[in-house]
Amino acid sequence: MAPRLLCFDVFGTVVDWRGSIVAEVSALSNSRGLSLDAEAFVDAWRLGYPKAMDEVRRGVLPWTRIDDLHRMILDKLIAQFSLESLSERERRDLNFAWHRLKPWPDSVEGLTRLKRKFIIVPLSNGNVSLLTNLAKFAGLPWDAILSAELFHAYKPDAAVYDGAARMMDVPPVQAMLVAAHKSDLTAAAARGFMTAFVDRPLEYGEGRHPDPGGDPAFNFNVTSFIELADALGA
Amino acid sequence: MAPRLLCFDVFGTVVDWRGSIVAEVSALSNSRGLSLDAEAFVDAWRLGYPKAMDEVRRGVLPWTRIDDLHRMILDKLIAQFSLESLSERERRDLNFAWHRLKPWPDSVEGLTRLKRKFIIVPLSNGNVSLLTNLAKFAGLPWDAILSAELFHAYKPDAAVYDGAARMMDVPPVQAMLVAAHKSDLTAAAARGFMTAFVDRPLEYGEGRHPDPGGDPAFNFNVTSFIELADALGA
Numbered sequence: 001m002a003p004r005l006l007c008f009d010v011f012g013t014v015v016d017w018r019g020s021i022v023a024e025v026s027a028l029s030n031s032r033g034l035s036l037d038a039e040a041f042v043d044a045w046r047l048g049y050p051k052a053m054d055e056v057r058r059g060v061l062p063w064t065r066i067d068d069l070h071r072m073i074l075d076k077l078i079a080q081f082s083l084e085s086l087s088e089r090e091r092r093d094l095n096f097a098w099h100r101l102k103p104w105p106d107s108v109e110g111l112t113r114l115k116r117k118f119i120i121v122p123l124s125n126g127n128v129s130l131l132t133n134l135a136k137f138a139g140l141p142w143d144a145i146l147s148a149e150l151f152h153a154y155k156p157d158a159a160v161y162d163g164a165a166r167m168m169d170v171p172p173v174q175a176m177l178v179a180a181h182k183s184d185l186t187a188a189a190a191r192g193f194m195t196a197f198v199d200r201p202l203e204y205g206e207g208r209h210p211d212p213g214g215d216p217a218f219n220f221n222v223t224s225f226i227e228l229a230d231a232l233g234a
Numbered sequence: 235m236a237p238r239l240l241c242f243d244v245f246g247t248v249v250d251w252r253g254s255i256v257a258e259v260s261a262l263s264n265s266r267g268l269s270l271d272a273e274a275f276v277d278a279w280r281l282g283y284p285k286a287m288d289e290v291r292r293g294v295l296p297w298t299r300i301d302d303l304h305r306m307i308l309d310k311l312i313a314q315f316s317l318e319s320l321s322e323r324e325r326r327d328l329n330f331a332w333h334r335l336k337p338w339p340d341s342v343e344g345l346t347r348l349k350r351k352f353i354i355v356p357l358s359n360g361n362v363s364l365l366t367n368l369a370k371f372a373g374l375p376w377d378a379i380l381s382a383e384l385f386h387a388y389k390p391d392a393a394v395y396d397g398a399a400r401m402m403d404v405p406p407v408q409a410m411l412v413a414a415h416k417s418d419l420t421a422a423a424a425r426g427f428m429t430a431f432v433d434r435p436l437e438y439g440e441g442r443h444p445d446p447g448g449d450p451a452f453n454f455n456v457t458s459f460i461e462l463a464d465a466l467g468a
Contacts, residue, residue: 067403119366129403132353132378144366144379149401167383169301169363 003194003232005170006114007123007146009155009179010131012203014111014122015101015138018042019202024097028090034083039205041081048073053125053154063152065127071095098126099133104200108139110225117234121146123164123177125154144168156187165193176219178228182211185218196220196228237428237466239404240348241357241380243389243413244365246437248345248356249335249372252276253436258331262324268317273439275315282307287359287388297386299361305329332360333367338434342373344459351468355380357398357411359388378402390421399427410453412462416445419452430454430462 011017021042029036052069055061064072074095078084086094114120120141122131125148132145148154151163165172172192179185180200189195195218201209214221222228245251255276263270286303289295298306308329312318320328348354354375356365359382366379382388385397399406406426413419414434423429429452435443448455456462 119370121366127403128378128401132355132402136353136377142378143370144362145377150384167362168366169361 001173001194003174003176004119005165005168005175006118006120006196007161007164007175007177007188007193008111008120009177009181009184010122010124010126010134011101012200013178013180013198014107014140015103015134016202017098017101018046018205020101021045021097024094024100028094032085032090034085036081036083041077043204044077044080045070045073048076057154057157065130065149066098066125067095067127067130070098096133099130100137101134103138103140104224106224106226108141110229112141113229114225114232114234115141115143117232119143119168119170121164121168123155123160124148155184158187158191161188161191161193165191178225180211182215185215189217194219196222198225198228199223235407235428237352237408237410239399239402239409240352240354240430241395241398241409241411241422241427242345242354243411243415243418244356244358244360244368245335246434247412247414247432248341248374249337249368250436251332251335252280252439254335255279255331258328258334262328266319266324268319270315270317275311277438278311278314279304279307282310291388291391299364299383300332300359301329301361301364304332330367333364334371335368337372337374338458340458340460342375344463346375347463348459348466348468349375349377351466353377353402353404355398355402357389357394358382389418392421392425395422395425395427399425412459414445416449419449423451428453430456432459432462433457 008014022038025038025041029038052073056064111120121144122142123146124131127149128145128147131147135142146164148160151159153159165175176194176196177185177188178196178198180198180203185195185197197214197218220228220231222231242248256272259272259275263272286307290298345354355378356376357380358365361383362379362381365381369376380398382394385393387393399409410428410430411419411422412430412432414432414437419429419431431448431452454462454465456465
């Protein structure tokens with residue numbers, strides 16, 4: 001069975017969030033003379049993210065968008081990294097750095113090819129406005145914007161994969177998740193999706209790769225969207 | 235205040251639903267030797283649509299997507315127009331003619347220009363999969379797909395306009411509805427949206443124009459998306 005719908009994880013799979021945010025934080029640090037350790041700051045920011053989502057999943061927090069989770073984590077880091085001199089406007093702009101992430105070098109070309117043959121959508125925990133602004137910034141040619149926000153559940157909850165297939169009116173067996181994270185792919189496969197693992201060795205920076213190689217359990221194991229387009233005949 | 239987000243009504247405003255469906259129904263009628271009055275059939279199909287939506291609005295029907303409302307109306311018309319010879323596959327394909335509607339001649343060029351300066355999204359009663367397939371078919375360069383389906387409410391319910399602004403994280407005063415229907419614009423204005431009326435004199439066929447001219451109450455009154463792009467400096 002060939003897929004009709006390709007759903008893409010976004011952070012790490014389509015865009016280089018770490019490199020992009022480190023660059024923004026470094027620029028801010030330099031322009032404000034903050035001598036901030038940008039890499040440590042960004043890693044701490046990202047580290048707070050699964051924990052915050054988990055609090056939503058467990059009902060400790062009500063439904064909260066990623067923009068607001070990012071801001072809650074940022075507010076905690078302000079003291080830790082001695083950033084109290086940042087104005088509210090600067091904090092808000094820094095939080096929106098997550099809307100300005102650079103695609104991996106193969107992302108736009110690969111998505112453009114895949115779009116000719118398939119429906120291509122993000123299926124991200126990022127909120128709809130974040131994903132829309134990001135697509136405009138990075139030139140991602142999505143057919144629609146799907147997000148965990150539409151289902152008020154965060155991946156890897158089954159409701160996200162089920163909801164995406166239902167909303168696009170495609171049976172799960174004709175949907176495929178494309179992701180750089182094995183846990184996401186395994187959760188999608190459990191809901192009947194096909195799976196494509198894309199190796200993104202630099203997501204967490206040089207020499208730190210939590211998800212190396214592929215897995216024969218996935219339908220495809222590739223190292224770029226171009227290779228995926230080739231494999232799918234797009 | 236300039237808008238940041240442009241929301242577009244779709245059926246009649248962006249695409250010529252009547253001309254498109256009449257062409258499909260005529261082709262089906264000819265190929266099957268049905269001697270069907272395609273215009274009367276399509277008008278009857280469309281006439282059932284506000285009534286069906288109203289049943290959802292009043293709670294007579296639970297939340298139901300337009301695809302399914304179109305199919306319910308179609309099933310009633312089968313007997314009325316003596317179409318019992320159509321197979322289930324043909325009925326299903328006919329129902330999906332609503333996913334294959336041709337844009338007005340200015341739509342794609344105007345949207346492409348407007349997209350450079352604004353976030354552009356459909357805000358239609360059509361369901362997400364319909365609007366996604368339609369965008370692919372017609373080459374509509376949306377930034378995201380918004381639909382009444384996301385809010386489980388049909389326009390002109392306030393929940394649709396409120397939900398669109400909230401989901402795109404834009405204050406209603408920085409959002410604009412673009413539509414060929416005054417009732418839709420009036421409802422959006424009541425929720426704080428700016429408004430642009432686009433005259434589409436052929437929506438219901440030659441010589442039948444329920445919404446002629448504009449209204450000085452709207453922020454813009456234009457006859458094409460090109461004229462709107464000019465007016466908005468896009």
